[in-house]
Amino acid sequence: MWPYHPDLLSVPVPRYTSFPTAAEFGAIEGRDYREALENVSGDVSLYVHIPFCEKICFYCGCNTGAAGRRQRLTAYLDALHREIAAVSALLPAGTRVTRLSFGGGSPNAITPTDFTRLVDLLTVRFALVDPVCSIELDPRTMSPQWAQAIERIGIARASLGVQTFAPHCQHRIGRVQSEDMIVATTDMLREAGVTSLNFDLMYGLPGQTRDDLLDSLYRTRVLRADRVALFGYAHVPHIVPRQRVIDTAGMPDQAERFAMAQLGFDYLVTHGYPVVFTGPVLKG
Numbered sequence: 475m476w477p478y479h480p481d482l483l484s485v486p487v488p489r490y491t492s493f494p495t496a497a498e499f500g501a502i503e504g505r506d507y508r509e510a511l512e513n514v515s516g517d518v519s520l521y522v523h524i525p526f527c528e529k530i531c532f533y534c535g536c537n538t539g540a541a542g543r544r545q546r547l548t549a550y551l552d553a554l555h556r557e558i559a560a561v562s563a564l565l566p567a568g569t570r571v572t573r574l575s576f577g578g579g580s581p582n583a584i585t586p587t588d589f590t591r592l593v594d595l596l597t598v599r600f601a602l603v604d605p606v607c608s609i610e611l612d613p614r615t616m617s618p619q620w621a622q623a624i625e626r627i628g629i630a631r632a633s634l635g636v637q638t639f640a641p642h643c644q645h646r647i648g649r650v651q652s653e654d655m656i657v658a659t660t661d662m663l664r665e666a667g668v669t670s671l672n673f674d675l676m677y678g679l680p681g682q683t684r685d686d687l688l689d690s691l692y693r694t695r696v697l698r699a700d701r702v703a704l705f706g707y708a709h710v711p712h713i714v715p716r717q718r719v720i721d722t723a724g725m726p727d728q729a730e731r732f733a734m735a736q737l738g739f740d741y742l743v744t745h746g747y748p749v750v751f752t753g754p755v756l757k758g
């Protein structure tokens with residue numbers, strides 16, 4: 475058994491998945507940014523952000539917006555193309571890019587054609603040296619055309635926003651996606667050559683029981699996810715106003731959340747997943 479210390483758990487701590495935490499970062503001035511790019515040494519990783527989603531989930535703490543308005547997407551993609559050109563022009567000649575990550579939001583909120591154009595531009599502007607490519611995906615907007623783009627580009631790592639398989643929890647958090655949809659997405663990605671597949675899951679959701687969590691972990695294992703990111707849901711409507719629509723009846727209390735975290739840990743360790751810890755995070 476993990477020792478349970480409610481006094482420690484009740485102390486607010488930074489929410490982070492990395493160190494230093496996001497709260498430690500400030501806006502970087504244009505001149506500092508330019509100098510940092512000009513003085514890069516060694517190989518670099520590129521992260522490309524697509525801050526849009528087809529549908530916005532109630533719980534989401536990400537900086538993302540609905541992809542509905544084509545004009546807004548186009549304006550963003552144009553700006554991104556300009557940013558790629560500007561950054562590539564400032565890096566020292568010959569700088570090798572060995573990692574390429576696409577996150578959001580949901581990168582598959584844009585069309586596969588727009589995505590392919592983006593990757594084409596990255597290929598032209600940077601020295602991509604057999605980069606490890608990864609992408610975050612929303613099963614609700616996955617399509618065979620997207621799988622083809624992933625295969626053509628050679629993306630080997632993908633992360634799926636699954637969160638929970640329990641329909642009653644999905645409704646409560648505004649993220650309804652059937653098991654068939656998740657299975658079909660998994661199949662498409664495997665066939666497209668994805669060799670490392672992550673499932674994001676959550677515990678501490680409104681109405682979620684330990685059995686619900688166990689069931690989601692079981693289905694995740696059966697679908698042979700290579701990696702699982704199990705997050706504790708942080709209900710902070712004063713920070714994330716969209717969470718205000720979530721009905722908090724039946725929200726697991728602190729002791730229950732702790733039990734769920736332990737259950738998840740035990741399940742993953744028992745089934746051969748090496749475990750790494752982070753603090754609670756705002757999920758997106």
Ligand code: SF4
Nearest residue numbers: 527530531534579758
């Ligand atoms: S949780 Fe993921 S899919 Fe849902 S709105 Fe946030 S970024 Fe988009």
